[in-house]
Amino acid sequence: MANRDAVSRILPKVVVGGGEVKKKNGLADGRNRRALGDIGNLITGPAVGAKPQTKVSRPITRRSAAQFIAKGQEPVQKNTKKPLVEATKGVAGRKVGVPAKAETIAVICPDEDVKITEEISLNERKVKKSGKTLTSILTARSKAACGLTNKPRIQIDDIDAADVNNHLAAVEYVEDLYKFYKLSEDENRPRDYxxxxxxxxxxxxxxxxxxxxxxxxxxxxxxxxxxxxxxxxxxxxxxxxxxxxxxxxxxxxxxxxxxxxxxxxxxxxxxxxxxxxxxxxxxxxxxxxxxxxxxLEWYLTVPTQYVFLVHYIKAAVPSDQEMENMTFFLAELGLMNYTTAISYCPSKLAASAVYAACITLHKSPRWTDTLKHHTGYSEDQLMECAKQLVSFHSGAAESKLKAVYMKFCCPDRGSVALFPAALQEMLI
Missing domain, CATH: 1.10.472.10 (Cyclin-like)
Structure with missing residues (x-):
């Protein structure tokens, strides 16, 4: 406060646009930082004793008025006939006369508590708004590296929820058991003999x-x-x-x-x-x-096709008795065929039987995210084996080996063998 009173006694009061303006900083010649001039702003002001100009690009602040007094109004007299220069961030030296759509926005001066107006083109404002910052780019890259991109969430059903209270189901160990089965099934597969x-x-x-x-x-x-x-x-x-x-x-x-x-x-x-x-x-x-x-060295604890069938049938949505019977019917047809039984591992045979049963019974969707998660196979991986199972189904009635066909023609098996086989075109 003492410094402000001292400066007010040294500098005379100047009337600018009908108001009184006092200089805030003392010793203008030695401590003039020209904050407005640093960003390319040239402000025209009225000469001493003359009438104030009616058209000013921005309101004259107290600091700019003090600078005019210290310099004897020379900048105003020298630049009275030159075109005004727009102060736009990133575009220096644009003339007012250049045709461009612009709008007036309010900006806070960094050194003063006074709002000033600037004319910024709409194109520049769009660039500012749409331009990606370094932070956003780094954040997007980090999410992509961590797998946190905006991907649709996969809905996985808890197929063992109904067996939580069944101690014989060993729900807490099911996931680890089937991971072990998948890892060990190739070790116990018979070779082509x-x-x-x-x-x-x-x-x-x-x-x-x-x-x-x-x-x-x-x-x-x-x-x-x-x-x-x-x-x-x-x-x-x-x-x-x-x-x-x-x-x-x-x-x-x-x-x-x-x-x-x-x-x-x-x-x-x-x-x-x-x-x-x-x-x-x-x-x-x-x-x-x-x-x-x-x-066989007494090694009988092997993951057969049945081990995977019971688990994959539970993952089928919706799962019912008809779906279960159709799956076992197709699986036993594949069990009789030597090429199919030797060429595919038990888990793939079981998954293909479930997939072929879904198509035969016109289930929708044919292959869900839950089935893909628990089987580890996609539709493309099961297509070839499923086609073979469907072809066995279509020829089961005419085959001389009718044990499987007659077994699943019984009403206690849902008579699923009598269902029409899926068309090969449906597996494409």
Whole structure:
């Protein structure tokens, strides 16, 4: 306050536009920073004793009036005939006479508490508004690197929510279990053994599996036993050459092993002798059982196709009994075909059976985000295998091997074998 009073006594009062203006900073000659001049502003003011100009590009502030007094009005007299210069940020030296659409906006002077008006073109304002700042660019790159871009959220249903209170379901371990199954399924897959088995062909194997499905149905065994039986047969034939006369013995002994592993009450050896019409003796079945276990090193805990089927059917939306029966029907058709069973891993066969069942039953959508998440396969990855399963379905009624077809023609299986097969065009 003391400095302001001292400056007011030194500088005379000047009337500008009808108001009194006092100089705020003392010793203008030594401390003149020319804040307005630094950004290209030239302000015209009235000469001493003359009438104030009516057209001024901006209101004259107290600082600019003090600068005019200190300089004796020289800038005004020298530039009275020169065109006014627009002060626009980023565009210096634009003349007022140049035709351009502009609008007047209010700007706060950085050194003063006085609003001044500037004429800025609309084009420049659009550039300012639409221009991307460095912060926005870096933020976008960071989000992209971290995977946080604005992608649509994937809806994954909790398929195990209904089994939370079922301690036998082991819901807290399900995800880890199926991750392990996917990692270990290739280690237990049978290799292509047809070249090493001179007396075994794909047709002979299909006849054996067709017969095993009938035996499995007669004994009323669990589905796990059927899939494990076929897995044991294929793995044993991959390691050991078997003559044709012993193929049925291998099948009987493999089902006996699978039944002991999966069933609560496994069939007796005498029951298998009856099934084979006493073609083999009791000791032969027991010796073959021992030979198979020794060749497989007693390793029976393998992820078969059934393990993945039950999990993927739960992920099917909507899932019902008809969907389950159709899936198992297509899966067993694929189990009989040697090329399909050997070429594809169990998880892919199971996922393809679910996908083909969705198409056959006209489910919409055919493949959901939940199924893709739990199976790990997309539609394109399953297309080839699904086409094979659909072709087996279309020819099941005319095939001579009708065990699977007759099994799923029964009303207790929903008679899904009688449903029309999906068109190949629907799989494109």
């Amino acid at each position: 047809m070249d090493s088995q001179p007396e075994v062909s794909a047709r002979v194997r299909a006849v054996l599996v067709d017969w095993l499905i009938e035996v499995h149905k007669r004994f009323e065994l669990r589905p796990e036993s059927l899939y494990l039986t076929v897995n044991i047969i294929d793995r044993f034939l991959s390691e050991e050459r078997v003559p044709r006369r012993e193929l049925q013995l291998v099948c009987v002994s493999s089902m006996l092993i699978a039944s002991k592993y999966e069933e609560i009450w496994a069939p007796e050896v005498e029951e298998f002798l009856t099934i084979t019409v006493n073609a083999y003796a009791r000791d032969q079945i027991l010796l073959m059982e021992k030979a198979i276990l020794g060749k």
